[in-house]
Amino acid sequence: MPTSPVWGSRLKTRGLVLDLIRAARTISRIELAASSGLTPPTISEVVRDLMADGLIVEAGRGVSTGGKPRRLLQLNPTARYSVGVQLERNACVIVVVDLAGRQVARTSFRGTAQMPPQQALPFLATQVKALLDEAAVDHERVLGVGLVSHGPQDRPAGVLLTPQPTDEWRDYPVAPRLAEILALPVLLDNDAAAAAIGEYWLGTVDPRSTYGCIYMATGIGGGVVVAGEMYRGSSSNSVEIGHISIDVHGDECPCGNRGCLENYAGPAAVVRQALATSGLAEQLMLDPADTDFLTGFARIAAAANTGNTQARHLIEQSARYLGCAAVTITSLFDLDAIVLAGPSFAVAGSIYQTLIQQEVTRRTFARRAHPVRVVPSASGSDAAAIGGAVLVLHSELTVGRAPTEAAHAL
């Protein structure tokens, strides 16, 4: 990426105009000048450049307000695409989205827990290529890949900092390696943070609001977005909500902390509690040897939804533990809203939403200052993968605000 101040400023203006067009869907040059604070000549110049690059097109004329009807601009959705890859131990998802953030292709397959990275990354690359071919997307039009996974990460280096799922993954250059195989830029980011910024693009929440996202797949993560900008902290290892303590006297977690939320509320914990509940394991055909907790958890959630009292008790208990952590992030980040995203909210989402909302409404410290809404994700189970793809677009469209210093180009 060019980094000189001159280019930085031009790219920033370009990104701002593109983001305004995206958010408005259709907009005139005059409205763009008014919304951006830029002069009409600057808008004309930027619009000319964006049209020359094929990123935007004219979309007919607006309603006349007396004078000449204004020509409206909109994104050219098929001008560019991006790919989101969710790397998870139990389930992987790949999506292709267009420039407007709309999903044009999707695939999912068993997770990479059993594969070392040397084997998993070529496999992922094959899947990405096949999906792009299947959707007939020209590789030339693909901006890049958003690879999203658990933390902690060294995001600029494109490296995972934990021995999860196996020792071989720790410190392995996952993003540079995938970039090399695919011949595309690859951005590594946190899955939950990606899901959070994805919701901004998909319009789940007021774009000016401060909101958090609780992302639950096998693990529990989070992200916070302030007026469209992701809260990153020192090293983009923020909002690790699954590993905050909800019980100072609790058991030690492999992460090093005590009483971690994930061990009370996460899918593995709920499956473990179900296995210890007399009769429930047999009834739901839970296999104590199965390490794919997502399947077992989905069965418990489905039973809770259809009135199984024991299953419902376990899901409600998980929801209350999550509610405790939701109150913590609300009181710390002063949130307007919390979005529940990821596959583990897919089945019993309404139980979670109701109980987490109750806890937040009742227990948040500054609840007198403003309400806090708990809402479901717009992208459901695929929130992280869609978020990964959106991150690539976001980084392109708002370049200058959030430079893509971390893109692993060839």
Add this chain to the structure above:
Amino acid sequence: MPTSPVWGSRLKTRGLVLDLIRAARTISRIELAASSGLTPPTISEVVRDLMADGLIVEAGRGVSTGGKPRRLLQLNPTARYSVGVQLERNACVIVVVDLAGRQVARTSFRGTAQMPPQQALPFLATQVKALLDEAAVDHERVLGVGLVSHGPQDRPAGVLLTPQPTDEWRDYPVAPRLAEILALPVLLDNDAAAAAIGEYWLGTVDPRSTYGCIYMATGIGGGVVVAGEMYRGSSSNSVEIGHISIDVHGDECPCGNRGCLENYAGPAAVVRQALATSGLAEQLMLDPADTDFLTGFARIAAAANTGNTQARHLIEQSARYLGCAAVTITSLFDLDAIVLAGPSFAVAGSIYQTLIQQEVTRRTFARRAHPVRVVPSASGSDAAAIGGAVLVLHSELTVGRAPTEAAHAL
């Protein structure tokens, strides 16, 4: 405040240049241009304006690097002053600082817990006036007052949103009323957040870092600063660390949450634990009827420092509970450092620092990404009041970055 884009932009440039001069202590025009990215003619114009207003002065010449030696600029510390007022139930502190953030006068007195606001605010105003007179500070040079107190607050309205210490305080317009009596602008802000930004000014931490501040007086609060900007969230009611749960099964707190940190680690909790410890209350002459927990707590902390085993156990327990919450804010905000500020860290600060550092180093989720340092405040017991005064300067010097929309002028 002028709010037009043209004025906004000029004020922003002016604020940026002032902040660079402040941080550098002495700096040449050429260095200012290099650090700010502004052109030399713009720097010359802004510097001329600031000198005309008496805010900066020339401070001799720098070392020649071959050509003509460069004239150095520095703040004129006596050009402006600001006042910090810490409103606390058990102890109030007022400080006057100069434009460089240096304290020029201080007073403290018993807190306002026993007074309704109708009586307390005129009393505070009298104390402020007396302190300014005593320090021979010209009222014309006083930028304003930073009034800091506990949350939750309606900061723009200058109102406290809780019935603390008594019902009469809730929804009372504390900032507008004090502004009216003093005929000075008054900014209301959170005491812990003020303490946090004060540490930025006083140079406790790297100005580019992401750091948190744990502020402990009678209650426990917090603030997070990212590269010199306070994290505010939706309504400036963020980082309420005293009322996050460290025990999901804990007792209900008057705030509505369960297992709040403050009820385990705060001065009142430690005094309560000491009163329940056989022999300790008598030994330390703790009065069960005394509601000024700061005095009792200071006695316990002093005994812990001088080797009283029972007292040391209580302080260490409080430190471990705080360590648990410190790990939570570190894993959520991805902090580089935590500053311990406020009167309740004054006596046994080194015990707290050591144990909180141990917990953070051992239990923070992303500890492999970067170290997290726990450090004492540069302003000790007066951190909140100094922070309040600094907030007024910060708001003036960085106007445009953080507009003072909340200043309650006449």
